[in-house]
Amino acid sequence: MPLRNCTINSTSDETIVGNQTSTTLGALILTVVFLLGFPGNLFVIWSILARARKQSVTTLLILNLAIADGSLMALTPFFIVYLVLKNWVIGNVMCKILFYLCLANMYASIHLIMLMSIYRMISVIWPRRISVVTGKRTLMRVLGVVWGLVMIVSIPALIFREVTCKKTSQGLACDPHHEKNRDVVLQYTLELVLGFLLPYGVIVVCYICILRRIRQTKFNRHIHSEKLILAIVVTFCLFWLPYHALNVVQVTWALCPEGTVKETLGKIWRRGRAVTSAVAFISSCANPVLYFFAGKSYIRREGLAFMARLFEGTAFDSSRKSRQNSQNSRDKDKDADVVQLNEKDLEDMDSVTNSSSNIKQMINGK
Template identity: 25%
Template sequence: MANNSTMSYTYDDYVEYLCPDTFNFETVSGAFFILIFIFSIIGNALLVCVLVLYENLKNVTNIFILNLACSDLIFTVTLPFWAIYHLHHWIFGDFSCKFLTGAYYVGLYSSVILLTAMTVDRFITVVLHNWPSNPVRRHSGAVVACTAAWVISIAACVRDAVKVKVEVDWNNYSTCEQFDDPDANLGYHLQVSLLFFLPLAIIVFCYSAIFRTVQQASNRRRHRTVVMVLCIVTAFFICWGPYNVILLIRSFYEPIGCNAHEHFHIAYSICRILAFSHCCMNPLLYMLSQNARANLLQLLPCNKARRNNRENGHSQSSVVVPNTTFTAQNSAVLLELPS
């Protein structure tokens, strides 16, 4: 009877039921989710403002980065709900459970598809530079790629949103989880393979060719955009790679003993925090560009006030100098009158 009731719990409850002294990492996770939410909202909102107000949105790379920022914002708005879930329990109902799970996966899937499209665009520009193309066609292709990324992400998230549901245990503890189902696990593994490991393989292939081309090029300064895109892509896979790997391990590995449960749960929680922190990375990496930093300074109120004061000072100086000249000329005329 105890075993049957234990199997109905979530993974975390299973650990705590067997090992009451196990360190509870949920409070730490909830606190980190709140911090990530604050930094990501500020950073991505500033990035969107800089791109819309000061950058050229006919530039293909800027189009992709704007869509990445929107993707990160969609992912970010779900974090306070997951934070409350880890700090307390699920209190938002079944519809919110499905909707927020869908938003979570839309943000995740759209990010990886947009990064893949951005890498392919760099591949075409650098490696296939002799391939006939014009700016209008490239811009249209980028818009189509971004639209396709959102459509595919929304379509892929429907399955995840439908599978999750709210369950209440005997202790009145509500959970928003996808419970064990062999068919669902198989579908999840196929989806992870298609939307994470397949894009990773494409990106590795593209950047291998890009690096060979850049090394042979005489002028490497024009490939500065390649470095920025590489940093953004690398940050994504560094953050999300360990989490996806541990999810696959979790599907077929069953820890034995309290210490094994505790160590695996802590490793899983740390990888999850690292993955969620990725939504803060893109604004920081975009600010590596000197032009982007200059545009950000223009957006800040203190810089606007300083610029207005400087302009007012210049205008006053330009007014004072003619007046002084005019006064000096009048004085010269008055001095000459007596003679």
């Protein structure tokens, strides 16, 4: 393939595919991820669309999460070929589009998980207001806004990704191409803040509020949906943390003055990018595995519909918790009414007793 219409890479072969060990390991990870994640997410989508009898808020959020993860899994064969050949063979346009879609699905996944956590918090703390956010029209608007924002904040991948020519060997690389260090800082700081710190900050606050509320009540909170969503949150964090840690390294590298430290940081992020990116992909194939273990009690009874019954069970848990909290509030109100009634009865009894005493006195006096 002729090496034309591409930018010469000033860092020689120090690209994300420049290290044999990291590219081989990354290709193996992506292969396993594709074999598990692509059919797994398709099964989740099919279960919700074809087998679920009612689409609750949690079910619709999981459906959107499966669509985001499944789309990401569908892209993995392109990256497997890239890591194996160490050569980008499908042009500059596909270089931009594929990495743009990867970034968009990363943003979509974490923000959908954030929406799940917010919904759980509202259903636990303000059960009487949950009807405000459970309307299908409201939910569809929220999801539309989330996907729209995801598409906008992923634009840096279209701007900075392009095919570069390796300087000392034949082949092409699809790498970020930043004219200035401030471009590096802008892109990866944006990913770090909007793709990790901000949504995870909201998630942590939500679960702190949920735990505080649980401690204040006497209800049994061993609910499938809370455990499942918490497992999704932790899994996403574990697999994306190395990627964002490497973003911090690259931003530090960009801000660091020339010298030994800058050179060392450069080697770390270039050699680690292929592996950490592949590890991040694992989070998209992990969710169907979590659903399988969470719903294994349904398998014998429901067969292929077991996952749909699991998601319906999470919806039942939400409505049951709301009813329990509402019932608790009503019980408190009833108790207060009973107390008031008892006090009134005592007052009436006192008045009757006093009246009887007065009548007796009048009769005796006569």
